[in-house]
Amino acid sequence: MKRQNLSINGSAESNARVSAYMRNIDSSEWIGNPRLSIITGKSSGPSRTNDFKLSASQIIKNPYGE
Incomplete structure:
Protein backbone atom coordinates (compact mmCIF):
# COMPACT_ATOMS: atom_id res chain seq x y z
CA MET A 1 0.00 0.00 0.00
CA LYS A 2 1.25 3.45 -0.94
CA ARG A 3 -0.88 6.32 0.26
CA GLN A 4 -4.39 5.30 -0.82
CA ASN A 5 -3.30 2.83 -3.53
CA LEU A 6 -3.30 -0.92 -2.93
CA SER A 7 -1.33 -3.46 -4.97
CA ILE A 8 -2.72 -6.97 -4.80
CA ASN A 9 -0.96 -10.09 -6.09
CA GLY A 10 -2.84 -13.35 -5.95
CA SER A 11 -3.75 -16.68 -7.43
CA ALA A 12 -7.22 -17.89 -8.40
CA GLU A 13 -8.81 -21.04 -9.80
CA SER A 14 -10.14 -19.23 -12.87
CA ASN A 15 -10.50 -15.89 -14.61
CA ALA A 16 -14.13 -15.85 -13.44
CA ARG A 17 -12.95 -15.90 -9.81
CA VAL A 18 -10.70 -12.91 -10.46
CA SER A 19 -13.64 -11.08 -12.06
CA ALA A 20 -15.87 -11.87 -9.06
CA TYR A 21 -13.13 -10.63 -6.71
CA MET A 22 -12.91 -7.37 -8.66
CA ARG A 23 -16.71 -6.93 -8.53
CA ASN A 24 -16.59 -7.44 -4.75
CA ILE A 25 -13.86 -4.81 -4.45
CA ASP A 26 -15.88 -2.42 -6.60
CA GLY A 65 -20.97 12.61 6.33
CA GLU A 66 -20.18 15.40 3.89
Missing part, protein backbone atom coordinates in the same frame (compact mmCIF):
# COMPACT_ATOMS: atom_id res chain seq x y z
CA SER A 27 -18.96 -2.83 -4.40
CA SER A 28 -17.01 -2.30 -1.16
CA GLU A 29 -17.44 0.85 0.93
CA TRP A 30 -13.72 0.86 1.78
CA ILE A 31 -11.93 -0.19 -1.40
CA GLY A 32 -12.82 0.64 -4.99
CA ASN A 33 -11.70 1.25 -8.55
CA PRO A 34 -10.06 -2.17 -9.16
CA ARG A 35 -7.71 -2.29 -12.15
CA LEU A 36 -6.30 -5.57 -13.44
CA SER A 37 -2.77 -5.20 -14.72
CA ILE A 38 -1.90 -8.83 -15.58
CA ILE A 39 -3.33 -12.33 -15.37
CA THR A 40 -1.41 -15.43 -16.42
CA GLY A 41 -2.40 -19.09 -16.43
CA LYS A 42 -0.09 -21.58 -14.75
CA SER A 43 -0.33 -25.38 -14.75
CA SER A 44 0.91 -27.32 -11.76
CA GLY A 45 0.29 -31.01 -12.28
CA PRO A 46 -3.39 -31.65 -12.90
CA SER A 47 -4.48 -28.28 -11.54
CA ARG A 48 -4.37 -24.90 -13.26
CA THR A 49 -4.25 -21.54 -11.53
CA ASN A 50 -4.33 -17.96 -12.71
CA ASP A 51 -1.85 -15.58 -11.11
CA PHE A 52 -2.94 -11.97 -11.18
CA LYS A 53 -1.86 -8.48 -10.23
CA LEU A 54 -4.37 -5.75 -9.65
CA SER A 55 -4.56 -2.41 -7.98
CA ALA A 56 -7.34 -0.65 -6.13
CA SER A 57 -7.88 2.55 -4.19
CA GLN A 58 -8.76 2.99 -0.54
CA ILE A 59 -11.95 4.97 -0.08
CA ILE A 60 -11.71 7.44 2.77
CA LYS A 61 -15.06 8.34 4.24
CA ASN A 62 -15.68 11.76 5.69
CA PRO A 63 -16.54 11.15 9.36
CA TYR A 64 -18.96 14.08 9.20
Whole structure:
Protein backbone atom coordinates (compact mmCIF):
# COMPACT_ATOMS: atom_id res chain seq x y z
CA MET A 1 0.00 0.00 0.00
CA LYS A 2 1.25 3.45 -0.94
CA ARG A 3 -0.88 6.32 0.26
CA GLN A 4 -4.39 5.30 -0.82
CA ASN A 5 -3.30 2.83 -3.53
CA LEU A 6 -3.30 -0.92 -2.93
CA SER A 7 -1.33 -3.46 -4.97
CA ILE A 8 -2.72 -6.97 -4.80
CA ASN A 9 -0.96 -10.09 -6.09
CA GLY A 10 -2.84 -13.35 -5.95
CA SER A 11 -3.75 -16.68 -7.43
CA ALA A 12 -7.22 -17.89 -8.40
CA GLU A 13 -8.81 -21.04 -9.80
CA SER A 14 -10.14 -19.23 -12.87
CA ASN A 15 -10.50 -15.89 -14.61
CA ALA A 16 -14.13 -15.85 -13.44
CA ARG A 17 -12.95 -15.90 -9.81
CA VAL A 18 -10.70 -12.91 -10.46
CA SER A 19 -13.64 -11.08 -12.06
CA ALA A 20 -15.87 -11.87 -9.06
CA TYR A 21 -13.13 -10.63 -6.71
CA MET A 22 -12.91 -7.37 -8.66
CA ARG A 23 -16.71 -6.93 -8.53
CA ASN A 24 -16.59 -7.44 -4.75
CA ILE A 25 -13.86 -4.81 -4.45
CA ASP A 26 -15.88 -2.42 -6.60
CA SER A 27 -18.96 -2.83 -4.40
CA SER A 28 -17.01 -2.30 -1.16
CA GLU A 29 -17.44 0.85 0.93
CA TRP A 30 -13.72 0.86 1.78
CA ILE A 31 -11.93 -0.19 -1.40
CA GLY A 32 -12.82 0.64 -4.99
CA ASN A 33 -11.70 1.25 -8.55
CA PRO A 34 -10.06 -2.17 -9.16
CA ARG A 35 -7.71 -2.29 -12.15
CA LEU A 36 -6.30 -5.57 -13.44
CA SER A 37 -2.77 -5.20 -14.72
CA ILE A 38 -1.90 -8.83 -15.58
CA ILE A 39 -3.33 -12.33 -15.37
CA THR A 40 -1.41 -15.43 -16.42
CA GLY A 41 -2.40 -19.09 -16.43
CA LYS A 42 -0.09 -21.58 -14.75
CA SER A 43 -0.33 -25.38 -14.75
CA SER A 44 0.91 -27.32 -11.76
CA GLY A 45 0.29 -31.01 -12.28
CA PRO A 46 -3.39 -31.65 -12.90
CA SER A 47 -4.48 -28.28 -11.54
CA ARG A 48 -4.37 -24.90 -13.26
CA THR A 49 -4.25 -21.54 -11.53
CA ASN A 50 -4.33 -17.96 -12.71
CA ASP A 51 -1.85 -15.58 -11.11
CA PHE A 52 -2.94 -11.97 -11.18
CA LYS A 53 -1.86 -8.48 -10.23
CA LEU A 54 -4.37 -5.75 -9.65
CA SER A 55 -4.56 -2.41 -7.98
CA ALA A 56 -7.34 -0.65 -6.13
CA SER A 57 -7.88 2.55 -4.19
CA GLN A 58 -8.76 2.99 -0.54
CA ILE A 59 -11.95 4.97 -0.08
CA ILE A 60 -11.71 7.44 2.77
CA LYS A 61 -15.06 8.34 4.24
CA ASN A 62 -15.68 11.76 5.69
CA PRO A 63 -16.54 11.15 9.36
CA TYR A 64 -18.96 14.08 9.20
CA GLY A 65 -20.97 12.61 6.33
CA GLU A 66 -20.18 15.40 3.89
